Amino acid sequence: MKQTKLAIAAFAIGLSGTASMAETFICELHDARNSGWLPEKLVVQISSDETMGQTYDPITFSTLNGFAPTRVHAENSVRVELRWKTGRYRNSSEMRSRDRPSSVPTEIEYRATILRGGNKILMRAAPDGVRDRFSAKGSCEIVNASINEVVRR
Numbered sequence: 001m002k003q004t005k006l007a008i009a010a011f012a013i014g015l016s017g018t019a020s021m022a023e024t025f026i027c028e029l030h031d032a033r034n035s036g037w038l039p040e041k042l043v044v045q046i047s048s049d050e051t052m053g054q055t056y057d058p059i060t061f062s063t064l065n066g067f068a069p070t071r072v073h074a075e076n077s078v079r080v081e082l083r084w085k086t087g088r089y090r091n092s093s094e095m096r097s098r099d100r101p102s103s104v105p106t107e108i109e110y111r112a113t114i115l116r117g118g119n120k121i122l123m124r125a126a127p128d129g130v131r132d133r134f135s136a137k138g139s140c141e142i143v144n145a146s147i148n149e150v151v152r153r
Contacts, residue, residue: 036093
């Protein structure tokens with residue numbers, strides 16, 4: 001009986017330790033071209049197993065009505081590389097062109113690299129059906145809170 005209680009207590013401690021090992025980044029971004037394809041704010045939470053995460057940014061949140069599942073492509077002491085996709089987004093800032101005469105809702109594939117040393121971020125956007133690629137740079141900070149707590153602030 002005592003061993004069972006000890007095992008349950010150890011299991012509960014292990015679960016709470018695992019949950020707290022997730023990393024959450026808050027990033028501020030600057031899109032020099034003001035393209036409308038990239039957000040100004042990004043919140044990323046990487047799971048403790050370092051293979052998946054969740055992402056919040058206003059564009060993705062508005063198209064998916066929630067956080068985006070995010071694949072972690074690299075996670076080490078130097079950098080974190082992430083990828084995720086939005087739902088269909090209509091960019092009101094999109095410039096009309098001969099190839100795209102009207103603004104049509106399209107999915108965007110995002111890629112972000114967070115450099116741990118200086119907590120810098122480079123984010124790239126590749127909207128489906130748009131020839132150009134867009135990028136933004138910025139800085140991030142690691143916070144000791146879940147993505148839900150950060151977004152509610």
